[in-house]
Structure formats: C-alpha cells, structure tokens
Amino acid sequence: MQNSNDFNQQDYDESDDDWDLDLDDDFDLDQDDSEDDIDYLIEDLADDAPFDELDDDELLASAGASEPPMIRLERVLTALITQPGQLDPHDIFALSDLSREGAAAVRAKWTAIPVERRRGLVHQMVELAEEDLDIHLSQFLRIALRDEDARVREAAVKGLWEEIAPDLIGEFVQLLKHDPDRDVRAAAAQVLGPYILAGELDELDASLAMRVENALLSILENPDEDLQVQCRALESIAYSGEIGVRQLIEDAYYAPDDEMRVSALVAMGRSADVRWRGLVRAELQNPSMEMRCQAAIASGELEAKVALPDLLMLLSDPEQQVRMATIFALGRIGGKDAVDALQTVMIGDDAEEAAAAELALEEMSFYADPDAVSLFDERLDEDADWDDDPLDDWYDNDDLDLGNYEE
Numbered sequence: 001m002q003n004s005n006d007f008n009q010q011d012y013d014e015s016d017d018d019w020d021l022d023l024d025d026d027f028d029l030d031q032d033d034s035e036d037d038i039d040y041l042i043e044d045l046a047d048d049a050p051f052d053e054l055d056d057d058e059l060l061a062s063a064g065a066s067e068p069p070m071i072r073l074e075r076v077l078t079a080l081i082t083q084p085g086q087l088d089p090h091d092i093f094a095l096s097d098l099s100r101e102g103a104a105a106v107r108a109k110w111t112a113i114p115v116e117r118r119r120g121l122v123h124q125m126v127e128l129a130e131e132d133l134d135i136h137l138s139q140f141l142r143i144a145l146r147d148e149d150a151r152v153r154e155a156a157v158k159g160l161w162e163e164i165a166p167d168l169i170g171e172f173v174q175l176l177k178h179d180p181d182r183d184v185r186a187a188a189a190q191v192l193g194p195y196i197l198a199g200e201l202d203e204l205d206a207s208l209a210m211r212v213e214n215a216l217l218s219i220l221e222n223p224d225e226d227l228q229v230q231c232r233a234l235e236s237i238a239y240s241g242e243i244g245v246r247q248l249i250e251d252a253y254y255a256p257d258d259e260m261r262v263s264a265l266v267a268m269g270r271s272a273d274v275r276w277r278g279l280v281r282a283e284l285q286n287p288s289m290e291m292r293c294q295a296a297i298a299s300g301e302l303e304a305k306v307a308l309p310d311l312l313m314l315l316s317d318p319e320q321q322v323r324m325a326t327i328f329a330l331g332r333i334g335g336k337d338a339v340d341a342l343q344t345v346m347i348g349d350d351a352e353e354a355a356a357a358e359l360a361l362e363e364m365s366f367y368a369d370p371d372a373v374s375l376f377d378e379r380l381d382e383d384a385d386w387d388d389d390p391l392d393d394w395y396d397n398d399d400l401d402l403g404n405y406e407e
Helices: 054-060 069-080 089-095 099-110 115-131 136-146 150-159 166-178 182-191 193-201 206-219 227-237 242-252 259-271 275-283 287-301 305-314 320-333 338-348 350-365 392-396
Strands: none
Touching: 069 089, 069 275, 089 206, 099 136, 099 350, 115 150, 136 392, 150 242, 166 182, 166 206, 182 193, 182 206, 182 227, 182 350, 193 206, 193 227, 227 242, 227 259, 227 320, 242 259, 242 275, 259 275, 259 287, 275 287, 275 305, 287 305, 287 320, 305 320, 305 338, 320 338, 320 350, 338 350
C-alpha cells in the first residue's frame, strides 16, 4: 500500500467515474510552513452574539450581504492564501452554499491555501455547520474530497455523512477502494451506511444501493484490507436486509479481534433483527467497556425489553460512556421502570447525564406513540427464507440464559 503522501489524482482519473479535476497552479504552496507559524483562521463564534438574537437586517449586514458574493469570495480566498491572521467569522458565509461559479473559484485556488489552513478550515466549517443550519457545505466539501492531503479528505468525508446524494456514491466508492490512507477508507466505509439504509427504505434507487453493498462486501472479503476499514464496512452493511448479512455479523461476533467483535454488536443493533436480542443482552455483562457500551446501544435499537433489568444495573456502571449508552437504550425501550430511572438521572449531579436523560424521555414519548412506525415485527415472516436455519429456535428465545462473565 502506498504512502498517503504519494496520493496521485490520476489514480481516480483512470476509474470509470469522472474524477477529472482542474486546479490553478498560479499559486505556490510552501510546504515548509509549520503549525506554529499558521494561525487558525476562524474566531470562536461564542464571542459573538448568537444569530438568533439578531433581527433580519442585522443578520444580513453582519454576513456582509451588501458586498457582491463573488467579490467577497475572492477576497476571502486571497486572505486564506496570503494573510496569516484570523478570518472574520462572518466571512464563513462566503464558503457556504457555493454557486457553480463560486465552486470553480474555490477549486482554482484551493491548493494554494497552506495545508494546515485547509485542515483547520474544513474541521471548523463542519463544526459550525452542525450548529448553524444556515451554513451549507455540500459544494465546499466536494472540493475538499479531492484534496492531496489525507486529513483534509477524511474530514470532508465525515462532513458529508448526513447528505444522501446519488452523485457522491461514485466518489465514496472510489475512496473506499483506492485511497492510500486507511483512515480515509474507513471514513468512506462509514459514510456509505446511510445509503444502504436509504435503499432499504426505498429512498434510494435499488441499483445504487446494490452498488454500495457490493463495494462494502468487497472490503469484507479482502483478507489484506485493514481491520479498521473492515469494521466500518460491517457496521454499514448491517443496514441491509439481505439474509447473507446475518452470517457476516455472526462471523464477526466470533472473530478473534476485539475490535471486530465490538463492530458485530454495532451491526446487530443496526440490523433491526430481533434474533440478536439474546446475544446483545448477554454482552451487557462483558468485562470490556466497549462491549458493554455497544451492547447497551444495541439493546435500545432492538427494543429488547427483556434486557431492562440488566440495563437498570448499568446505570451504576463505573464508566460514564456505558451509563450514557444505557440512558439512550432506556429511552428506546420505555416502560414505567425506565421512566422512573431516567427521571432519577435527571435530578442527579451529572449535568451531561441529566441532559441525556431528558432527551431520552422525549424520544420515549415518540416511540410510545401508537401511531409511530415501528421497525420491528415481532412475528417471524412466514414467507421469509429462514425456515431451514437450525439456529432459528435458539435465536428466537429472548430469555435464553447465555451464562455470566466471571469477575
């Protein structure tokens, strides 16, 4: 596997997807700039008045609405290239919701921006977009996807995880299969999961969903692929309703690698397959913090009511990550005991857990709504091709005693 510094854009150009990218070489990039010499360019918005406290006129003025968009964008790009100081936070909007002309301008000058600045800019923009719905990064992050720096590419992939866009499938598949950096491939495997789910919900063309599934399968079947990438691929393909995925999850659960076993629990929760409830419940007692945490989350996602007593005990787990996962699970499972437990957490001393408990109670009201759509049909589908599986009787018993972990 070649080093990430040897990444060649031509590798993408040779694929059947159009990865042709023209970049302006008029600017020289000084690769010797160190992190100490480069300031991050965006001030913390916490020091400014929240946008929701401004009226419309003030908001437009603060965003520089009087300045022509392209002139403003060119000014911001010039500042990113030539000025080491901080960027005015309101100039962020120049990179939001780029037009075709604006995207071309950014693409032409992107590589002239020092690499540390590109890294900081993408991370900061993604963080701000999560807090401000008026910031739209779709076009901006598509440019960053093709950056020569692996950390920029990785951040761009993660920033696009909420966007289900058919035109991105080809780019993500190419990154998954051919990117020289392991973390970029893992991020691509992870971001493809929602596309599988969209296909299951008939929100994505079946042929596109199948392309994503085949790409993930190729990773899982490649013995030379990195374990981290395979783990993310398993977690993503778990959304598929194909029967063969069940065997992939079972094989991962019995794998010798702890990381793969943790991913198997993640996959069980995402599978919407109630047959995993027994195994998930058993792992709530696992000595491993990661296993207990994912088992709790999976119990909630599978709405495993029989796991409620075990989950109530985990509210006293020494690891906060496990307690937070348990709070989530209780909100999904519901019931009087879960409500009482969450209300107790809400008046406790831990502010983070109290906020999580409040959110869990809100979610519980949704899942308890008789008009809400449930992912689970507790009956086995008589037409499903499961009848010949000798393990069915074993999987169907939620109350099966799978033993205890010795302390």
